Amino acid sequence: MNNITEVKSARTGDKYYKIEHFSGLTIYLYPKPDYNSKYAIFGTRYGSVNNAFRLDGGDVIRVPDGIAHYLEHKMFECEDGDAFVKYAKTGANANAYTSFDKTCYLFSCTDRFDESFRILLDFVSRPYFTEQTVQKEQGIIGQEIRMYDDSPDWRVMFNMLENMYHSHPVKLDIAGTVESIAKITPELLYDCYNTFYNLNNMVLAVAGDLSVDDILKTADSMLKPCEKHEIESFFEDEPYEVVSDYVEQKFPVSMPMFNLGFKERAHEVSQKEMAETSIILSVLSSPSSQLYKMLDDASLINQSFTSECFTGPGYYSFIFSGESRAPKKAAEMIKNYITDLKANGIKPEDFEIARKEVYGDAVSGLNSVDNIANSLVGFHFNNYEFFSAIDDIADCTLDDVNSRLGEILDVNNCTLSVVFGEEDCEG
Amino acid sequence: MSIIQREICDGVTLGTIRDSRFKTMKLSVNMLLPLSEETAAVNALLCYVLVRSCEKYPDFTTLSRKLGSLYGAELNGSVSKMGDMQCLNISVGGLDDRYTIDKEQISEELTRLLCEVLFRPKVKDGAFYELDVEQEKRQLLDTIDAEFNDKRAYANQRLIEIMCENELYGVGRVGTKEQISALTTKDVYKAWQNLLLNAYFDFTYVGNSDGEQIASVLENSFKEIKRTPVELSTDVVYTVFNQREVVDEMDVAQSKLEIGFRTACAEPEKESLATRLMCLILGGTASSKLFNNVREKKSLCYYCASRFARLKGIMIVESGVETENLEAAKEAILAEVEDMKNGNVTDFEIEAAKLAATNSFYGIIDTVSGTCNWYSSQLMDATVDTPEQAAQKVNAVTKDEIIAAAKKLQLDTIYILKSKGGEDE
Incomplete structure (x- = not known):
């Protein structure tokens, strides 16, 4: 059973629906009547800082820095082809990003929403990593890391974070380092995926001229119920004081x-x-x-x-x-x-x-x-x-x-x- | 959503797009003057000086505090070209009156504020203030430096300068650094007087009201002014007399290749719509010929795209190329153009371009600024269309019309910004 709540704002005249989906996923639909643009984003509460964690009280797993971002890149590769290529056929603009505390997959379109929506739900729910495809990405992400090294905005911020935080992983580059990503294996990617890409740890938000039925007819058929697990992330103790001024x-x-x-x-x-x-x-x-x-x-x-x-x-x-x-x-x-x-x-x-x-x-x-x-x-x-x-x-x-x-x-x-x-x- | 046009007075119009979807409103004015070597710099400087302060809010902070108290409203100036006209734009935008906490009437206040900066700037004895003018001069010179650093934009600008050296369109939109540096506070004052008396004022309002109140504020403001507005016109060159190639060498990492064509067809001619679509098929989308063949298949450049200046009848192909690939890229681009002239356009390519065009039309009007630009950019077109109307027209264009448009293309100027080959920028 899906549990649907309507939330209204008297101040702005807008409303949205919050759907506790039977699969475990929380879905938001924000109707925008008479808008042509539609936007959908599928995110997990998992970012670059979650590099030590455990599932259901088991052993703590310490993973290489930059793996959340690496995983985001690899998700686009499906057994039956690249997700970007699939989107190209529907005309949607697709993208994804990894931040310190979340990873999100998104697209926008004015037409053929449902086809693109299916692509999104499908590829984010179906990981496919092999030794070979994981290897291949190291060069590409290595270049991305070097590109960030050339960006003054990026450097000035991370230099500050390194001098603010003693041990918290927020001071580490989101993409990791060339050395850390070399340690990433398909097994580790599956560990991270299976921990954090649980629908109970995720959220889907859609905005546009759409109805609850438009969303649920596809979500109900594509999302399978997900067992709820306890996920704990661990951070070393962080002193109050900055490292240096x-x-x-x-x-x-x-x-x-x-x-x-x-x-x-x-x-x-x-x-x-x-x-x-x-x-x-x-x-x-x-x-x-x-x-x-x-x-x-x-x-x-x-x-x-x-x-x-x-x-x-x-x-x-x-x-x-x-x-x-x-x-x-x-x-x-x-x-x-x-x-x-x-x-x-x-x-x-x-x-x-x-x-x-x-x-x-x-x-x-x-x-x-x-x-x-x-x-x-x-x-x-x-x-x-x-x-x-x-x-x-x-x-x-x-x-x-x-x-x-x-x-x-x-x-x-x-x-x-x-x-x-x-x-x-x-x- | 369609536009309702009103004439405020001679050469002053107000277009109202009533749209209840948005939480904000915007009132924007395009002020058009003929482009000219002598006045481009001073007009541009004037535009930026006007939005920095006015008599009532005499410095940036008091003006910013006024805007802040109007829920963080915006007041912006910008300068562009529309055909052979220089376009000074000033806009105000802010929260729609329906959504203020204390029921403030922001749209009326912002309309009045726009009139304050236009009609009552901070001036004394026939001149603007030295400090204000100098500050905006510095900003404008910085902008020109930044444009020089952006080599793609710079190469594009150089091509137009060379290709249109005997046309008004060849004048840069903000003039040159030398011209800007030489301007005095009196020059700016004269340009302001000229603007009020002679510019064509095209106001566009997007918001949840019928625009009556805005119209009456504007009517009052223009009442006292004896105007002789300029004609809106653009010269279109139909035949190429002097085909040429110009190469500049510079310390850049990547060479730039810019190719200018005359399309022998421009707005408001009816056939120009087919030219627009032809240009999209050639290099305007991710499924275009240039993107797929020259960039993806042959890997000859980092970017390769075409743009159509529809009022001017010029199509420009721009690309970023490794120096050793310059010749090959040029040949490949010209081959794609020849290919189109020979009728090699597939139904898939036409459909993809039509889909991309209509998607973008519909997407544009989902924002306040997009809606505003959509309508104001059609000022000199044959008709002012809604996105639906424009989509219908685009979808009705036939393959024959597209090929006919391609056949009219004439190569005019090739401009190459060539890397000296050094490692440094």
Whole structure:
């Protein structure tokens, strides 16, 4: 039996269906009447950080770094041909990605949805790895890893993570290293697949002009019931303190780039906390903010300046990033401003603007089927509810936000990462 | 969803697309002036200066705070070419009034804000402010540098410059670095006056209202201005007189090959639709001839695609090629063109191109900006079509018409950006 719940939002006039499918899979359908585009995404709660785990209390398995990403690549290969080739016939745009905490397979189309939907459900449910096909991928992924080594955005972030985390695997490159992926075998891929690609550990989200019946007629026939297992991931103890407060690397960039990361105590971040921290980040980095003005007036940033909340299993931090002729001065100014803000509190008018910016951004996101489906997946894995999260932003108060500010952004526990070109030394 | 056109005054139109699907609205204006060597730079600079501040919100922060208080609304400027016209675009966009927390009327406020930046910029004694102009000059020069670093875009720009050296279309959309650097605050002021008096203003609104209120705000704003709007026109060259090949050498890793053709057919001619489809079959999709034969089968290039400038009657094939493959790639591309002229087009290729075209039409109007562009880009076309109408027309094009369009193709200019062969960029 499928258990179907309708969730409505009075504020936005939208609704979606949450289906507890008999197979064990949770399915979301977000109808977008009169939209031509349709988007489906099939994801598992399994990313690069899940490199030590056990199933049903058995032995802990330690797998090579980068295997989740490797597995994603290999999933496209089926016994009866490449999934991309199958999609080419339906005209869908297909893709996949592996992040720190999830792996997702997706497609978008305007036509022939059901055919593409079948391709998606089919290839993600049917692994096919052989010694030979696994070998073949090492060169391709090796090149991908080297490409990331050439990317300044990527380097500046991972240099920061390496200097923030002592042991948590979030500091490791998602794709692993050339050495680590050389250790990947078909058996290991099957171990990971059988642990994490259990439908009870997965989620499917679809957005577009579709009905529950459109989805279920295919899902019911293709998804087989899956036995539920207990999956535990293990992370070594991570101290509160960062590893070091500064790291730099020379790189061929026309303008130096920086990441300033504030390390927080990892915990399950509630939906309300997420709303509050989003507003705090807007107060600190939106072009309408006082800090942005100060940094801009001092020519310490340009329009690339931004911030994000970076959180997942066992890690939680806030990252400010951008291009700057003088990253150390920019970081100093950000830290001083945070110290002052904590002492004096956020001004009511600044709070009001930030709350509206965050709210406007969340509601605008409901225009796009891509954004809706991706958010539903992320929210599901965090145990958030899509619509009440928007209400939480609207209902946030200045007191909530000020008291939250007191708990986060410890200016004595942050790390600055810089990449700079030959001639751009700050001295 | 169709468009309702209104004339606000002479050379000022408002197109309204009422669409209740979206959580946001957008009001965008294309301001068109003839491209010219003398004014391209100053017009472009003006566009960016206008969106940075105005009399009421005199600096970036006060303007950003106003936008922030309107739920993170956006105000943007950009510059492009539409045929032989230079197009300055300014747009405002934000949350639809239905979704504000305190029932604020954002669309009206944003319409007024757009009028503030257009009609009441921060000026004094017949000039803009030095600081504002200098800041935007720096930004624009950075943009030009970034475009130079993007070798694909740069090669494309060079081809057009060479191929159209005696046409207005050959002028770069933002002028040159030298021209930008030489501009004064008074020059920008004069360009602003010229814009208000002489540009063609094409406003497009996408949102959940009938546009009445926007129309009345705009009517009031233009009331006092005595306008002499320019004609919208583009010269199409039907015969190639001077076929040539130009090679530049540069320290780049990968060589670029750009081939320009005259299509001897352009909007608003009826046959131009067949030319569009012909161009898609040749190199506009992942199942095109150039992609499949030149890139995939012969592995001669990293990318190989064709684009049709439908107002100008020019088709450009662009590709990125290893230097030793330049000749072979050129021959292979020209062979594909000859092949089409000889009628070698399969039904599968035609269907795939039609499917890709109609899919993209329907996809485009699922976003506010896509909808806005869909309609505003048809300003100089023969008719303004909905995606459904455009799809119907595309699907009705026959194989004979496609081959006829191919037969009209004339090779004009080949431009090669050749790698010097060094390892470094």
